Amino acid sequence: MKGSRGLLPLVALLAGWQLMGDPASIALPPPAEWFRSLAELHADGELVAALAETLSTYVLGLALAVITGALTGAAIGSSRHLDRALTPSLDFVATVPGAALVPVAVLLLGTGRLTGVLTVAFAVVWPILLNAVTATRAIPAVRLETARTLGFSRVERWRKFVLPSLTPAIVLGTRVASSIAMIVALLADIFGTGHGIGRLLVERQQNLDAPAVWGLLLLVGTFGHLTAAVLARVEAHLLRDWQRSDQ
Template structure:
């Protein structure tokens, strides 16, 4: 049975998509590729750090004291001891309290601003003005008002975290499908039922996105806030290592801050993907 050239070319054309589809990497392969690229990026940073402190810097340079050759073994020693973990737990407690304050204040205010045009008009200029003020600029005021201790840190972290939560919550309310509210009204739902069954589930993705942004902001603001005279925390530990001239411990603490911050963001991203797919 003979096959014409046209039929052969048509059969080849139809077979190409299957070959192309088979040539595409699977989800597991793409995931491994992303992980490999991420590790490669970290290796590049480590090499750049080592080159700048051990190769480019002169032998008498102060930069050699921050070499990764000394910092990484010191980090492993600190991880095996109790001191670093104590400071980590204290810092995490402060971050959680600051985020809790931001959630308790930011979500209700965001719901109000998003639901009321009058509230939005009255608060938007003030909120945008306050949002653009660095939380660190309030440090002297917080110490004078609240004294030295954890309370001014809670205030500064809450002030830093409230804006992404509040603004994302308000944006989520504005993007709610009005048909949902009409349906709730037609079913004679009470105001509380509408809030808990329609509005809150509808804005949950925006709230979680704002929470993820707030986690990153509070973790960045935390370290300078813990230099306000407290006796524990990662920021205090950095000052302590500087005063003791323990520069490998200082760099090891900086690495630990980066690792923990990455872990917090990763956990927040997983939560967003779990409860609000497409928002992460």
């Protein structure tokens, strides 16, 4: 409900824009024109194809980042030697903006879907990895020692004690990474790794098709908002469960 109320200023802005906007404007057409352009793109099949390509790059890259970041972060956090040796370098690499990686990735790997997926994964893995490192460090040593004394195998200790403790941190890192992942996926399209929404945006901008550009931006923003809202709810639910189990 609070999130819905927070959208009221945006809704009011769009309503005012619709009332006062000029349908003939080449830069600021009213929202009704955006939806008309989106409907035309959908009828032509361009919108569905572009959306599917961008979303597949986004989902595959984010999934690869979650798996890699969680496992690597847990391994680093559970080893003092790895922690001391790698964390300073990881902190440095994590400060590099994801957008800056796209042209470098295209230069090294060429164009194509795989380049987009790997670029998204590398750009967004850091908040997940560093959160996993911190969460692993925070697991009380006595808990793992008790599990070892009770005869739990290494795999059982990880499954029953380590991974449940990491889940809230990984979900938080994923929520942070999700918005970055969409930006990088769009930039990857623009730099030629695919024919997704980013490429469609550039083509429509070059054709001075302002309604389509605004409509595509609204579509991307809506997806980002819904994704963030879902992940925030998942994070809150997991955090409540984790706090209850930790008591």
